[in-house]
Amino acid sequence: MSDLPESCEVQGLLIKVSGLDNNEGDERVKRIVHRVVSDLFKTIEEFDVQPDEFWAAMSYLTELGQANEVGLLVPGLGIETFLDLRTDQAERKAGVEGGTPRTIEGPLYVAGAPLSKREARLDDGSEEGEVLFMDGQVRDVNERPVAGAVVDVWHANPLGGYSFFDPSQPKYNLRRRIETDAEGRYRFRSVLPAGYACPPEGPTQKLLDQLGRHGRRPAHIHFFVTAPGYRKLTTQINIDGDEYLHDDFAFATRDGLIPEVRRSTDPAEVRARGLNAPFAEITFDFVLHPVRADVPNTVVTRPHAEAA
Numbered sequence: 001m002s003d004l005p006e007s008c009e010v011q012g013l014l015i016k017v018s019g020l021d022n023n024e025g026d027e028r029v030k031r032i033v034h035r036v037v038s039d040l041f042k043t044i045e046e047f048d049v050q051p052d053e054f055w056a057a058m059s060y061l062t063e064l065g066q067a068n069e070v071g072l073l074v075p076g077l078g079i080e081t082f083l084d085l086r087t088d089q090a091e092r093k094a095g096v097e098g099g100t101p102r103t104i105e106g107p108l109y110v111a112g113a114p115l116s117k118r119e120a121r122l123d124d125g126s127e128e129g130e131v132l133f134m135d136g137q138v139r140d141v142n143e144r145p146v147a148g149a150v151v152d153v154w155h156a157n158p159l160g161g162y163s164f165f166d167p168s169q170p171k172y173n174l175r176r177r178i179e180t181d182a183e184g185r186y187r188f189r190s191v192l193p194a195g196y197a198c199p200p201e202g203p204t205q206k207l208l209d210q211l212g213r214h215g216r217r218p219a220h221i222h223f224f225v226t227a228p229g230y231r232k233l234t235t236q237i238n239i240d241g242d243e244y245l246h247d248d249f250a251f252a253t254r255d256g257l258i259p260e261v262r263r264s265t266d267p268a269e270v271r272a273r274g275l276n277a278p279f280a281e282i283t284f285d286f287v288l289h290p291v292r293a294d295v296p297n298t299v300v301t302r303p304h305a306e307a308a
């Protein structure tokens, strides 16, 4: 590898590129741009990247944005998990321990889902799939129930598609916000999701193919759990038994997030629920930390769609 990136000429170029020779602008942005562009120059040098390879990469980024898949490639490259690991580490350093593990938000949250007290039904009866009853309690790390917490839940349908992003689904299908009762309890009825697969013709899968990787996620259910005075929890549960449970392209599976799925096949129980086929039940409690002034908060600001 040549030392061109280290030469006076290129070092001077990098200083000017990142505005480090002027007194305007934002100091942090300048330093980060300097680092990122320097590292890119070194990468180009080390791999002897040719101009047409470089422009293929730029076309790729353009395509990624145009396909609205930036939020899909980020978890696929483990970057969203890395951000979580850094938050975990900051909490550990501050002695914030225990509680429900966090895991990534992913790109498919839609804000503004219908809000109800204590319980909800997430589907409108049009989904063909195994019925799921899920319930649990929101508590704090001192075992106290958290009344008035909001459990914001979203998941895919039995075909692996998310409402809004899959326009064939009803508005806010499989998306609800449920406020916990005086004992911190919530419950909902839904249908078991299937795992997600990256769009096979999209730019994310195109890169994964070149890495010899699949773009599949195990079946999962997402949650934001919030309550005044508590740190926001962003997490997911996985549906046990999925073949991708420990082979998630988005690296979101964590210990403590794989609850038991109870199967009810007893005809009397099935009838008592007003159903005509066996159903699944999951109980999962969420444990929150009280707010702390000395650790960065866990509310992540990022763009979210809102269903029209």
Ligand code: MBD
Binding pocket: 072, 075, 104, 105, 106, 107, 108, 196, 217, 250, 252
């Ligand atoms: C998903 O459903 C998801 O949760 C993530 C992280 C990436 C792609 C699809």
Ligand code: FE
Binding pocket: 106, 108, 196, 220, 222
């Ligand atoms: Fe998801």
